[in-house]
Amino acid sequence: MCGIVGYIGTQPAQSILVSGLEKLEYRGYDSAGVATIVEGNLDCIRAKGKLHNLRDKIEFATNRAPIGIGHTRWATHGKPEEYNAHPHTDTQRRLAVVQNGIIENYRELREELKKQGHEFRSETDTEVIPHLICQCFADGADTLMVAVQQAVHKLSGAFAIAVISADYPDELVLARQQAPLVIGIGEGEYFCASDTPAIVQYTRTILPLENGEMARLTRDGVEVYTFAGEKVNRTPRTITWNPIAVEKQGFRHFMAKEIYEQPAVVRTCLEAYLDLDWTPASSKSPFKLDLPESIYKDLENIQIVACGTSLHAGMVGKYLIEELAQIPTAIQYASEFRYSPPPLVPNTLTIGITQSGETADTLAAVEIEKSRRQNKDPKYHSRLLAVTNRTDSAITRVVDCVIDTHAGMEIGVAATKTFMGQLMAFYFLSLDLAHRRGTITPARLSEIITGLKVLPSQIEVILETQEKYIEELSHSFLDTHDAIFLGRGINFPIALEGALKLKEISYIHAEGYPSGEMKHGPIALLDAKVPVIAITMPGKVYEKAISNAQEAKARDSHLYGVVAASDKDATEIFDKVLPVPDVDELLSPVLTVIPMQLMSYHIAAMRGLDVDQPRNLAKSVTVE
């Protein structure tokens, strides 16, 4: 949440900062601002709302200052108004600070600083930082680096900050504690950003700051220190991915492009994790997950922690692991787990799922699991696995091993292709576990592997045959205020995911229920104005799911069915059918989620909403 950028070099900073902020807008878009140093003074420009409002206020031709910082905000403390936009300054407007995170002790600091004569102009937690740095100078700090260092010792919470000062016009100071911050190294110019896409068009040489580290960027180079002031030697690395991946490539929205990239995500995962030449006669494992043996040894329990869409992928994962590998698997919201973790049980694998790798709750849950299992009997030692789309992210530095979801950069706030990558991770993990433990027959394994291989072309069939139809259907949701999604078994999480997608981008109230639960209360909500979208795929709960859908129809609900293409009875049961190719029930979530994504996308687009940047949301949730 919130994106920060910084630049020091020889080029005009403002355009570099704004172009960096464009790439970070997915992290928040309540307001934006930039500060530069012009002829010994700070020039700070801020605007409420999306970045284009800031862009309209900047006169790029007149300010050629070669140093500056910028920010795009997701409001935590204080309304999304211009006076709360970053950068924030000290009373004399000599220092400017941008921050991503939350300063938890800002109230005490603010009261203390007010007593010392500092004048506050915003409702934010961040504003204490420039005043605090200013106070550190008043108390004797003799360089910007020292003043910032003294200030960060007084801050508690998770934060990444960038600081410039009109009195130190040739340096940019950074500090990182539990929020991402990466430095970009050019020739005679240096960058910083919350995420690499903001700087990749200028340099591919990067240096991520670690927790508890600070950096001083000048035109001569980068110095990294710990908060305690010890110098740190770090070797930069080169990133290889292509910036074209973050363009829309002819699609109207990133979300549409990302929905269409899902066959490729599945193909990439198949190539990465499956020996495509494997046959049941082979004595070798078909899987190439490359996890350490310590993950598997005497494994008795699995627990999964995640948030939002990642949690839904984990729910499918629990189903797969229990069904295929027969390992009891618990799943919990990471935000609940971190404050009420279950009692410790031995030989447990903990899986944190997060596409961004930086969701604060998921990160905290995994860290808690790591620390509470230290110094215990070896069978209680932690085994930590991250399923993530960002192999350079914070969670990867906490866990023992990672499964990369290989989805490529996802920009749309609504997760689609990363969910697909997460599902793939769980297919391969659960099958790998089942194969090792002998809980699956070679014939069944071969059957599922064959099914996995045809999934990309089956997704393509849905995209080719259903999209226009779903676009037309979306018009019937013009006046919809509430919708219900139903699924059973392995498709219950897909009902939840369908409801989440609809809520977050079309602002229609939607709930997902296990079909069998409807009659225990939620059925009272149904009438002709509440459409019901039911997933009824052939398999062990088919008949039950059909009966539950009919119960909804009997209450006058307009009934949509996500059904198998071969289901000839479907048109009699449902008012509208959304057919997907016939598929093994175990693999069906990969297909049933596609109509859900297309529906929510087209309903939101038809309503003229901002599909990629829905209100109140951000792509990376780095605060609690």
Ligand code: M6R
């Ligand atoms: O980066 P993460 O996977 O940890 O993010 C978790 C949720 O914030 C995320 O899935 C959110 O629910 C999405 N907006 C869903 O589309």
